[in-house]
Amino acid sequence: MKTILKHYKKRVEYSLKMKREKYTILIPEMAPLHFRLIKPILARDGYNTDLMGYEGPDVLKKGLQYVHNDICYPCLLITGQMLTAMESGKYDPNKVAMLITQSGGGCRDTNYINLMRKAFEKAGYPNVPFLSANIWFMEYHSGVLMRPSTLLMAVSGMVYGDFLMILGNQVRPYEVNKGETDDVIDKWINFIIGEYEHGRGFTKGAMRKNLHAMGEDFAKIQKTDEKKVKVAIVGELFLKYSVPGNNHLEEFLAEQDCEVYMPSMLGFGVYKTNGALEELKKFGGKPWKRVIMEIAMKWFLGIEDLLISAIEEFPQFTAPERVADLVKRADGIIDRANSMGEGWYVAAEVLEFAEHGYENVVCVQPFGCLPCHVAVKGVLNKVRQVDPRVNAVDIEYDPGATKVNQENRIKLMLAVARENLAKS
């Protein structure tokens, strides 16, 4: 029995009726490339979605106005984006729903959705339903029902996105004919969307075939043999990928004539699944839970292998490491049971990238991010000791952080990187 408190407000459910009435589900855009595939995938099961990529001071102002100012930057920014969408005139305010991820872990992000509901309540939109994207069945909505094939398609979208992003980033800085790389990416995104529309393209066999063909297209692009500073971006998940979140970091680095390595999204998913399993191993838990997690892990590892093997077919490209290997890099630095937020992942990734020639690292994190105190700032000293090649700069993001300060810090890292490049 629960005690009902006076201040309690029942959450608005996303009902089947809303689905039938084609409510627009608004999704904050994270990785621009991957997210181009989301809309067609969800449309398959009858969801009308749209992506939000709003940015700028007005967006932040709305966030600052309606959520506690000490909350992490991603929450503040996304709330601002959502409220901007409500006022944009683009959508019928009575016919929208919001979608936000919810990890269910000990990090604050598990409560973003609730803070956003509070913000909407205060801003005068108490009837907007919020959907939680999570893997733990944390909130039930009668209007949410997806075919298993759609879920598989979503996973395949992540794989395609990762592949196009990782290879594209390794080719684009060196392309002889400007724009060629992006043409290849566009061509393939459109092709995949077409496949999805026909209910194809998401099986393992299809993925293998398509990935190989994509790889060949990238391999064909004519490249210069210039040497460029190679920079990897690591850190908090949302900020790594979100363009409004990281103040156009990737663009800035490209302008500075760098090759940028963006880690795969799938890898993070595998890391998180592995984390849940490690937790069960360390702290115990119901045996059936462990069985389910073992099965999920095995399946995920299969997908991971599919992606990485497809890249490995082309030795000229750097492939990400498999999580099973990656985790070993964290040993002696931070325990593999630490998977709150970025956990051991950042430390291991930095060492991985250094090994693969991306020893210059930008570590992005929201100002005052709790897990980052441990997983980023807490262990960077140790990481530098383990591999002295690492040339890392950590950048904090919040509404008050100025681009000039951030860029100045990055430029310092780049100055050292250029010196090292000239020496080698």
Added chain:
Amino acid sequence: MRIGIDVGSTTIKCVVLDDENKIVHNSYERHFAMIIEKTKEVVEEVIKKFNITEPVQLAISGSAGMGLAENAGIPFVQEVYATKVAVSNRIPDTDVVIELGGEDAKILFLKGNLEVRMNGTCAGGTGAFADQMASLMNITGDEMNELAMNSDKVYSIASRCGVFAKTDIQPLLNQGARKEDISASIYKAIVNQTITGLAQGHPIEGNVVYLGGPLTFMSYLRDSFDEALHLKGTLPDDSLLFVALGAAYYANEPIDLNEALKKIGEKREFSAANALEPLFKDEAEYKEFSERHAKDTVQHRENFDTSEEVFLGIDSGSTTLKLVLIDKDGSILYSRYTSNQGRPIDVVVELLKEMYEKYPDLKVTSAAVTGYGEEMMKSALGIDLGIVETVAHFTAAKFFLPDVEFIIDIGGQDMKCFKIRNGAIDNIFLNEACSSGCGSFLQTFAGSLGYEIAEFAKIGLFGQKPVDLGSRCTVFMNSSVKQAQKEGVSVEDISAGLSISVVKNALYKVIRVNTAKELGERIVVQGGTFLNDAVLRAFEKELGVNVIRPDIAGMMGAYGAALYAERAHASAVRNGKADMDSKGLISKQELDEFTYETKSINCSGCNNHCNLTVNTFPGGRRFIGGNKCEKPVTQKSSDDSHNLYEYKLKYFEKLLETQPAEPKQIIGLPMALNMYEMLPFWHALFTKLGYGVKISGFSNRKMYIKGQGTIPSDTVCFPAKMVHGHIIKLIEDEVDAIFFPCLTFNFNEHHGENHYNCAVIAGYPEVIGANIRDFGKSKYICEYLGPHNKGHFKKSMWELMNKYFGPVSKGEVNSACEAAYAAYAAYENATRARAAEIINECRQQGKKIVCLAGRPYHTDPEINHGIHKLIAQLGFGVISEDSISHHMKKLTLNLRNQWTYHARLFSAAAYVSRQPDMYLVHLVSFGCGLDAITTDEVRSILESEGCLYTQIKIDEVTNLGAVKIRLRSLIAAIKQAEEEAGR
């Protein structure tokens, strides 16, 4: 010939090297934000001096130089890198460079692979900070350096950012602490900030070189660094010019100077996206505004009969002193508003003397004091009446607007806002230490741009495109302003932008309003900052309502105090208690002979060892400042009988008396974070297995300083930072093992959907392992354990014991674990039972009860700063959240209730809201991210039941003055609510 120009945040430097790398020209001057103009001047000077016509090698560096260089097509070199280039050319055997600049601070580790640290979003401990502190004391930077050399003690001053430090220094000044000591403390604070904030665990050793303005000009600062680092650093020649020098060395591209000059001159428009609406569209709007506000005035009478009854109100604020004399109708007869110049007593005596000079026969019927300096003024001037600031302001505001709904007061240092509900102060917002840069921030900024504040505000009124500087901490605004300057924004627009930012800071950061409607229609604004029309206008515009600004906005506290004195007198007369001979204030004669003495001593009453400032006034009246408890004042220990926090500490001390007769080894437990609750558990477990248990002791300042060099994140909460000192203490004690496990999960108390610990508690032992390089003779154990799952825990514990301490039987470990669970339960039951007793006893005695709700580690005396004692002294019983949370069943919340400690908080709030005589005071650690989520929820649980919510934010240094105001306002609100109910 090679030229390097360094455009810094406050200065511009230029170096010209000849072909032998000799400096043939250099310049160093302040640019007052006129970056483009100054850069042109500097370049022109060089062209003229060397008669340059051909392209020469030139590079620009410096934080404000980036955009400029890009626009003009001149090579840019990042300033830290430039320093590195210069150092490796000039002083090649350098290991570490410490460079402090106007607004930035850097450390370069040159040995091995280059590592560089520079200040990020937090910009404390820089040259601007030192300047700001000096101006606070009304002295120059040089004087501050001189003074510091004659210091004999050091106060702890928060070093994280200038705003924090100011809040610490102000009360010290007000208490009469010596400027010599404060100056020295400021330098030490800068050193601490540099070491914790920048070195972040990287040891500073070897050949250290000092660079930059502050380190060049302030010898005491260098000495302080030497002392803290245990070495002797060097200050090279041209220490001011190294960045420019580095740029010169770096320059390798021939640049046509005359061409570059032209490009530098091209002014760019500031990007329109960042421009805000002007404060006034046109003259007419300004006229309407001025006329409307001219109406809110109080009557002034110059000539009056000195035989009349007159009442005096004194507001001894943080930076100012205000004095108002009124008649019985509230007309002002005499008033003064002045800076307290860091010596409020001298200033108030002068002011009173002036008053008596003008009206020699004046006899003050009754007087009252309010403000930070209330207690001191009362003893100095022999005044009996004191009134808490919030009530003083409310009293004054009512005079202008009897049915006022909301009052906001922005002063020099502090911001107070309160809602009025049913004629009583209902909800108080005080600025947290982090956003206190109110009026004095504007003032300092005006000064740094070369303006007087009044003039600065005035030019802002007509800025056409005010620049958007954000609404966060004012320290961040510094860099926003830097960016604006870089983009060539006019001073007018910066001024307007700053005023708008101060307002936004107040509204969104302190009061956290969502819409103007929440504040109501009837708003009174006051405080010196609102005398600034730009701020007033920005406020009205942001809220979209017209507000009342009394003409005496800056003196409302004093005016309220005077009104209070008048009412107190009237009521005494009504009750026939007025003693007509009561003097109300020391006489003119006493004033003429007024002298006082200030001594600073270390209190030895308890472990806190407070730095006390003892002022002795005529007639033997004494005032003691800097104390955390009443012991030095009353000579009595405080009454801890109804204080659960004290009970907990005693419980822990008692517990440790139980040790095995012949311990196999000694296991050290750091008394930090969750150890404040898990101690009984681990203690029982290890002693049962035959190990001795030693704790690092309760925290103190010294311990913190010892560990600070190993803290990697300067923005993590203070309780986490404190861990480092505890670990160092255990290493020094040479315990055999330091046991500090990672607990991702806490016990499941079935209050929420999950039972996590916060990410910091869960992972901090890892941070210790990764950042403390030498554990000496101790082995460090930071395994992941899950006591929430008993069966599994026993197994893991058995493995752990085998791994670190050699073979032991499963049975032994199992029974030790059982003992641990039993000991934990015993502790839990004991605190709950004690809380129940306290509640009962208090109820019998008619005492009210405060639930001081935070986390287990808020029991630590260094973390809670004795707030529990303060509450007890104010006459409350004190219990904690974990002692009452079990009374509630699982709750429905508007959150996912997934952290054990926070679940207790919600349950405690729900429980308190059902008790008529209980109040919740929420302790929040600065930088605690989870509290960004919990505070609003706790507030809404309490407010939905019509209860008061009081939050106190605490950090490494906490200004207890502000805490007192909060608590006294709470008492005033409780009293008023009771009166209302009684009526």
